[in-house]
Amino acid sequence: MPSLQIPIDIIATWQLPPSCTRCSSPMEDLCHCLHECPHYKELWLRIGMSLHLNYFLQTYVIVWIHDMVCGVASNLFIAGLWQSWCWRNNVIFEHQHWQIHEVVRKTFILHDDCITYHMHNGHNLSSSHLLAH
Numbered sequence: 001m002p003s004l005q006i007p008i009d010i011i012a013t014w015q016l017p018p019s020c021t022r023c024s025s026p027m028e029d030l031c032h033c034l035h036e037c038p039h040y041k042e043l044w045l046r047i048g049m050s051l052h053l054n055y056f057l058q059t060y061v062i063v064w065i066h067d068m069v070c071g072v073a074s075n076l077f078i079a080g081l082w083q084s085w086c087w088r089n090n091v092i093f094e095h096q097h098w099q100i101h102e103v104v105r106k107t108f109i110l111h112d113d114c115i116t117y118h119m120h121n122g123h124n125l126s127s128s129h130l131l132a133h
């Protein structure tokens with residue numbers, strides 16, 4: 001079985017930018033990625049996610065993630081998280097700059113695909129997890 005670990009000497013050669021690749025903020029930490037970056041903020045607003053400011057003190061980011069994953073729009077939130085991760089990585093590794101409307105579209109498509117998958121496989125999703133858009 002092949003190892004899933006990446007040799008440390010390969011990791012040492014990676015040149016990842018410490019700054020945000022979308023807004024050029026000098027620091028791209030978890031708080032920036034989830035709330036402070038105007039591009040991510042725009043994504044969350046466009047897909048209808050709550051941006052309660054009290055959650056974005058550094059210590060409350062995990063609480064916000066937990067609440068969103070356990071909330072009524074969890075599938076959409078997780079789709080948004082995944083697409084924002086792909087958005088970031090495509091800029092860094094593929095030099096592809098998606099426009100915000102593309103990220104929003106990809107998020108809704110992924111969300112709908114997940115719902116379809118669950119329905120075809122007999123999973124019982126409550127209607128509260130299905131958002132109209």
Ligand SMILES: [Zn+2]
Pocket residue numbers: 020021022023024025032036037038039
């Ligand atoms: Zn940013």
